[in-house]
Amino acid sequence: MAVVGDLALMGTKIKLIGKLEKRVFGVPLSTSPRFSFSQTRNLDVSKSRTAVRAVLQVEKIQSSGELKEGSLGFDVVSERELKENGFLGLRKTKLVCTIGPACSSIDELEKLAIAGMNVARLNMCHNSREWHQDVIRKIKKLNQEKGYCVSVMIDTEGNQIQVDLGSSSSVKAEEDSIWYFTTEKFEGSRPFTIQANYEGFSEGVNSGDDIVIDGGMATFEVIEKVGNGLRCKCTDPGLLLPRAKLSFWRDGKLLGRDYDLPTLSTKDWSDIVFGISENIDFIAVSFVKDAEAIMHLRDYLTTTSSKAIKVLAKIESLESLRRLEGIVEASDGIMIARGDLGVEIPLEQIPSVQKDITYVCRQLNKPVIVASQLLESMVEYPTPTRAEVADVSEAVRQYADALMLSGESAIGSYGMKALSVLRTTSTRMEQSCREENRQTLLHQRKLGASLPDQIAEQICNCAVEMADNLGVDAIFVYTRHGKMASLLSRNRPNPPIFAFTNDNSTQMALNLQWGVTPLLTDLSDDMEGNVKKTVELIKAKGMIKKDDAILVVSDIIPISTAQTIFQSIQVMTIT
Numbered sequence: 001m002a003v004v005g006d007l008a009l010m011g012t013k014i015k016l017i018g019k020l021e022k023r024v025f026g027v028p029l030s031t032s033p034r035f036s037f038s039q040t041r042n043l044d045v046s047k048s049r050t051a052v053r054a055v056l057q058v059e060k061i062q063s064s065g066e067l068k069e070g071s072l073g074f075d076v077v078s079e080r081e082l083k084e085n086g087f088l089g090l091r092k093t094k095l096v097c098t099i100g101p102a103c104s105s106i107d108e109l110e111k112l113a114i115a116g117m118n119v120a121r122l123n124m125c126h127n128s129r130e131w132h133q134d135v136i137r138k139i140k141k142l143n144q145e146k147g148y149c150v151s152v153m154i155d156t157e158g159n160q161i162q163v164d165l166g167s168s169s170s171v172k173a174e175e176d177s178i179w180y181f182t183t184e185k186f187e188g189s190r191p192f193t194i195q196a197n198y199e200g201f202s203e204g205v206n207s208g209d210d211i212v213i214d215g216g217m218a219t220f221e222v223i224e225k226v227g228n229g230l231r232c233k234c235t236d237p238g239l240l241l242p243r244a245k246l247s248f249w250r251d252g253k254l255l256g257r258d259y260d261l262p263t264l265s266t267k268d269w270s271d272i273v274f275g276i277s278e279n280i281d282f283i284a285v286s287f288v289k290d291a292e293a294i295m296h297l298r299d300y301l302t303t304t305s306s307k308a309i310k311v312l313a314k315i316e317s318l319e320s321l322r323r324l325e326g327i328v329e330a331s332d333g334i335m336i337a338r339g340d341l342g343v344e345i346p347l348e349q350i351p352s353v354q355k356d357i358t359y360v361c362r363q364l365n366k367p368v369i370v371a372s373q374l375l376e377s378m379v380e381y382p383t384p385t386r387a388e389v390a391d392v393s394e395a396v397r398q399y400a401d402a403l404m405l406s407g408e409s410a411i412g413s414y415g416m417k418a419l420s421v422l423r424t425t426s427t428r429m430e431q432s433c434r435e436e437n438r439q440t441l442l443h444q445r446k447l448g449a450s451l452p453d454q455i456a457e458q459i460c461n462c463a464v465e466m467a468d469n470l471g472v473d474a475i476f477v478y479t480r481h482g483k484m485a486s487l488l489s490r491n492r493p494n495p496p497i498f499a500f501t502n503d504n505s506t507q508m509a510l511n512l513q514w515g516v517t518p519l520l521t522d523l524s525d526d527m528e529g530n531v532k533k534t535v536e537l538i539k540a541k542g543m544i545k546k547d548d549a550i551l552v553v554s555d556i557i558p559i560s561t562a563q564t565i566f567q568s569i570q571v572m573t574i575t
């Protein structure tokens with residue numbers, strides 16, 4: 001089954017020169033939307049993984065302008081940034097924008113791409129399937145026709161206990177008023193009655209417990225259980241908004257309860273199937289409780305030939321914090337979803353939890369996104385608060401891979417400005433971190449030799465130490481699946497990392513990785529040839545000049561099994 005996943009050359013037409021079995025290791029090739037087989041000649045291909053791979057890779061042909069002969073696959077934004085700011089001026093922190101009605105036209109999307117959006121996020125909680133499809137297609141069109149490189153992420157709605165307010169836009173609860181929380185379904189609204197969306201919501205709840213709405217918008221004390229429902233008194237007056245979340249507290253502590261609700265609902269699965277059919281790059285899973293849910297989704301992606309899609313776990317519940325390491329290990333990356341996390345843990349704990357999660361992610365080599373309320377005031381105002389700028393800077397200082405806008409870009413009036421604040425603030429803080437590192441070069445925090453592939457890990461640790469000590473201008477890495485590029489990024493080097501890959505899905509996935517500029521290009525088994533060719537191409541574009549120093553890391557696993565795996569570090573000075 002791994003074969004089809006390995007061949008995920010998204011958007012690239014593949015010419016078959018062999019007579020292939022209809023099914024490769026049980027997976028019907030025709031189910032993969034990514035491949036179009038243009039020609040079949042009679043050459044017998046064995047069913048072995050290597051042979052199938054070889055045949056498909058040899059005859060890769062150009063399509064949709066993505067992989068032109070002798071092209072470097074530079075996206076227009078990185079190319080411009082590099083020309084304007086030089087190697088060290090390339091921004092390292094990646095930027096994710098939530099797309100909503102305020103930025104869904106092709107012009108607005110293009111403006112965001114120009115302003116540095118690396119990943120577009122679609123929150124499946126909102127809007128229709130058609131709307132999401134339209135946005136995804138616009139982004140793909142911009143990438144293909146105008147040379148941008150914006151990845152697409154869908155973010156699942158997730159299962160959680162929340163209220164259904166029917167047609168009401170909000171409900172006000174006064175102090176000491178008596179309310180009834182029920183799972184009974186009814187049309188319209190009834191006075192002092194709140195519908196909860198999950199039958200078992202009151203299981204394990206006792207009288208005297210508190211129901212907290214949206215992390216403190218209002219609080220109710222449970223008076224008694226009535227059937228499946230709860231009769232409650234409002235003890236802290238406030239407002240209930242549509243889809244407000246319920247959490248239960250006893251003696252000042254959250255009742256961390258493993259509900260029977262599956263992490264992925266029926267709607268989530270249907271959104272995932274939709275995302276696969278639209279060739280999205282990332283699935284962010286909401287309200288992850290444990291590693292099993294992530295592993296289950298990854299198994300599903302493998303069996304549907306969609307292994308190239310990366311699965312991100314959103315850390316936004318107490319359960320996910322308790323099982324953090326297992327979840328990080330099981331996923332391809334993490335989103336620190338501070339919005340809902342702030343409902344489950346006291347707000348003052350968020351900064352230290354954020355620091356801990358980013359540290360675990362770096363150790364385990366998984367990209368991490370810091371999300372929610374980074375520039376919340378900019379939903380309404382054209383300038384951020386000083387505190388918001390400090391929050392963004394702190395996330396950059398913690399070496400988060402990416403920062404995310406939510407309402408600021410989705411519904412805000414100043415989305416473009418918010419993105420530009422993220423860009424300038426991160427570039428400034430990155431510079432300051434570099435200066436700091438230079439002074440304390442010898443005392444940099446060491447990363448452990450802890451990952452399964454110790455050779456690759458050690459090569460990348462040493463390569464970055466060399467690159468920083470020598471002060472090289474750039475690091476070049478040649479990578480098929482992106483592993484070496486991510487291991488280099490994990491060390492947060494001063495120079496930028498240019499990751500040359502011949503796999504479109506690897507390129508799109510690396511868009512989330514700190515300090516990596518992913519470039520789609522032809523790669524052959526001849527490493528010297530690859531290096532020579534890419535250097536010449538970059539030189540021809542006027543991006544490197546005489547005496548620039550480049551550190552080259554390569555990890556090309558040859559197609560033919562007869563050859564040995566070739567991993568090396570070289571330093572070259574441009575002549």
Ligand SMILES: Nc1ncnc2c1ncn2[C@@H]1O[C@H](COP(=O)(O)OP(=O)(O)O)[C@@H](O)[C@H]1O
Nearest residue numbers: 098099100101123125126127339406407410411
């Ligand atoms: N696709 C969309 N269509 C309409 N509104 C959206 C969309 N995506 C996001 N929004 C709006 O932007 C706000 C912020 O987005 P986000 O943080 O992703 O969602 P939420 O606040 O529901 O967790 C949402 O509350 C919603 O009002």
Ligand SMILES: C=C(OP(=O)(O)O)C(=O)O
Nearest residue numbers: 316337338339340371372
């Ligand atoms: C990013 C988050 O998730 P969502 O916007 O889907 O609630 C969050 O809770 O911070």
Ligand SMILES: [K+]
Nearest residue numbers: 155156157286
């Ligand atoms: K969501």
Ligand SMILES: [Mg+2]
Nearest residue numbers: 316337339340
């Ligand atoms: Mg959330």
